[in-house]
Amino acid sequence: MKKSIVLKTAIPGPRSQELGRARQSAVPRGPYNITPVFMARGEGAMLEDVDGNRFIDFAGGIGVLNAGHAPKEVVRAIQQQAEKYIHSCFHVTMNEPYVRLAETMNRITPGSFAKKTLFVNSGAEAVENAVKVARNFTRRSGIICFEDAFHGRTLLAMSLTSKVHPYKDHFGPYAPEVHRMPFSYCYRCPWGKRYPGCNIECGTFLEDFFKRYVDPTTVAALVVEPILGEGGFVMPPQEYYPILVNLCRKHDILVIADEVQTGFGRTGRMFACEHWGIEPDILVTSKSIAAGLPLAAVTGRAEIMDAPEEGSLGGTFGGNPVACAAALAAIDLIEKQNLTEKAARMGEKVRERFEGLWKKCSCIGNVRGAGAMRAIEFVKDRATKEPAKELVNRITRLCYERGLIVIGAGTYGNVIRTLMPLVITEDQLEEGLDVLEGAILESAQALQPASVETRPPAPIAPRPGGDDVSVV
Ligand SMILES: Cc1ncc(COP(=O)(O)O)c(C=O)c1O
Incomplete structure (x- = not known):
C-alpha cells in the first residue's frame, strides 16, 4: 500500500509555529483553530503543510471538499x-x-x-x-x-x-x-x-x-x-x-x-x-x-x-x-465521477471499521451515519452515556500528530465525524482509518482497559438507505 502520510517534523513544524505566533498577535482568538498547522498545498484527499508534512484529510475543510482539494x-x-x-x-x-x-x-x-x-x-x-x-x-x-x-x-x-x-x-x-x-x-x-x-x-x-x-x-x-x-x-x-x-x-x-x-x-x-x-x-x-x-x-x-x-x-x-x-x-x-455512489461504498467500509471498534471499546456508545458521513459517539460509561469530550480531544490530537486531520462534533463535543473528500483513494482511506483506529484504541486504553464486547451492535433503526447501524 502506497503511504500518503509523510511527516518530516514534529507537529506543528517550525514554520507553522512561526506563523502561529503571527496569527496570535494579528487575529482575534474568536475564530478557533482545530490543528496548529498552516496549509501550503492540497490535492485530492492530501493536504501538505508549510513544513512539508503531508496529511490525509478526513475533515475536508468541514465538509467543503467533496470534490477534493484543488480538482x-x-x-x-x-x-x-x-x-x-x-x-x-x-x-x-x-x-x-x-x-x-x-x-x-x-x-x-x-x-x-x-x-x-x-x-x-x-x-x-x-x-x-x-x-x-x-x-x-x-x-x-x-x-x-x-x-x-x-x-x-x-x-x-x-x-x-x-x-x-x-x-x-x-x-x-x-x-x-x-x-x-x-x-x-x-x-x-x-x-x-x-x-x-x-x-x-x-x-x-x-x-x-x-x-x-x-x-x-x-x-x-x-x-x-x-x-x-x-x-x-x-x-x-x-x-x-x-x-x-x-x-x-x-x-x-x-x-x-x-x-x-x-x-x-x-x-x-x-x-x-x-x-x-x-x-x-x-x-x-x-x-x-x-x-x-x-x-x-x-x-x-x-x-x-x-x-x-x-x-x-x-x-x-x-x-x-x-x-x-x-x-x-x-x-x-x-x-x-459518480462520487455519490462512491460515498455510499466508502461509507460501508467506514461503518464496518467503526462497528469493529464498538466491539472492542466500551467508550464507544454509538456509531451512526449515512454514506461517507459517519460518526462515533464516545461515552465515559455505556450505561450512563456520560459524554467523553476529553477523549475526543485526545484522539483528534493524536491523529493530527500522526498525519490524519479529523474533527469532532456534537453538543457535548464527544463525537468524531468523517468528512473526507469523496475522491479519496482506497489506500488513503485505509491508511487514514488505520491512524484513527490506532488513536482510538490507544486513547481508550489510557483511560481504562478496553472491555471487549462480543455481542454485535444491535440495530435500533432500519435506516433510510439501509446503510446504518446504531447502538444503544
Ligand atoms: C448545516 C449547516 N448549516 C449552516 C452552516 C453555516 O454555514 P457557514 O459557515 O457557511 O455560514 C453550517 C456550517 O457548518 C452547517 O453545517
Whole structure:
C-alpha cells in the first residue's frame, strides 16, 4: 500500500509555529483553530503543510471538499472565468454562470416541481434568506427549529443554532419568533423511548407542540438539517420526516431543509432528503457546492421563491461568477465521477471499521451515519452515556500528530465525524482509518482497559438507505 502520510517534523513544524505566533498577535482568538498547522498545498484527499508534512484529510475543510482539494477541472474553470472577469454584481450586469448554475441546482435538487435558485455567500446567509423568503410567502413570522441544530453564526442563523457555548453565549439578544423542539436523537431519546417501539413520538410531538408552544397559523417554516451536522451526525429513523412533513403540510407550514453539510453526495445520495423521499419546499446548500470557493444557494418551489418582490433579495457578491463557474465544474465532477455512489461504498467500509471498534471499546456508545458521513459517539460509561469530550480531544490530537486531520462534533463535543473528500483513494482511506483506529484504541486504553464486547451492535433503526447501524 502506497503511504500518503509523510511527516518530516514534529507537529506543528517550525514554520507553522512561526506563523502561529503571527496569527496570535494579528487575529482575534474568536475564530478557533482545530490543528496548529498552516496549509501550503492540497490535492485530492492530501493536504501538505508549510513544513512539508503531508496529511490525509478526513475533515475536508468541514465538509467543503467533496470534490477534493484543488480538482484540476475546477481550477481550470476558475482560471478561465477569472481571466474574463471576476465580478459583475448580478444586480448591475448579470453573468451567465449564475443562471447556468441556477438551472443545475433546480435540476439536481429533490422535487419534480418548478424551482428557482438564489445565490448568496455562506451557509448562514442562505439560511437567513430561506427564512426571509418563507416569511414573505406565508406572511407569517414563526420559525420552528431543533435541539442540537446548527445553522450558522449570523444573528438569525445563530438564533436557530442550538448549542450555547461557544456559539451563542454573550451574543444575545437573539432573533425572536424562533421555537425549538427536540430532535429525533435515538441514542439519547428525549422521550426515553427505544426505536421501533416508540411510535416515533419525536415526530408526532409536533402536533402537541402546536398546542403547547406555538400557534401553527403563525409559523412560516420548519427548518431542519436532515442529518445533524455539527450536532453529531444524528440520523432520524425512516418514519420521522414523512410525519413532520405531513404535519407541516396540514398547517401550511413550509419545510426548509438545511443541506449545507449533507449535500452534494456526502451521504450516498446527492441530497440527504432523498433517503426519506421527502421534497422540501426550500433547500439550502453551501460548503461542497463550489469545491472551496464561498458560495451558497437557496433553491425552492418557483412560486415561493418568486414571492419577495424585485429588489428585496440579493447582495453585492451573491452569485459571484468565479464561484458559480467553480460550482458548475465541481457539480459536473461529482456527477461524472459518480462520487455519490462512491460515498455510499466508502461509507460501508467506514461503518464496518467503526462497528469493529464498538466491539472492542466500551467508550464507544454509538456509531451512526449515512454514506461517507459517519460518526462515533464516545461515552465515559455505556450505561450512563456520560459524554467523553476529553477523549475526543485526545484522539483528534493524536491523529493530527500522526498525519490524519479529523474533527469532532456534537453538543457535548464527544463525537468524531468523517468528512473526507469523496475522491479519496482506497489506500488513503485505509491508511487514514488505520491512524484513527490506532488513536482510538490507544486513547481508550489510557483511560481504562478496553472491555471487549462480543455481542454485535444491535440495530435500533432500519435506516433510510439501509446503510446504518446504531447502538444503544
Ligand atoms: C448545516 C449547516 N448549516 C449552516 C452552516 C453555516 O454555514 P457557514 O459557515 O457557511 O455560514 C453550517 C456550517 O457548518 C452547517 O453545517
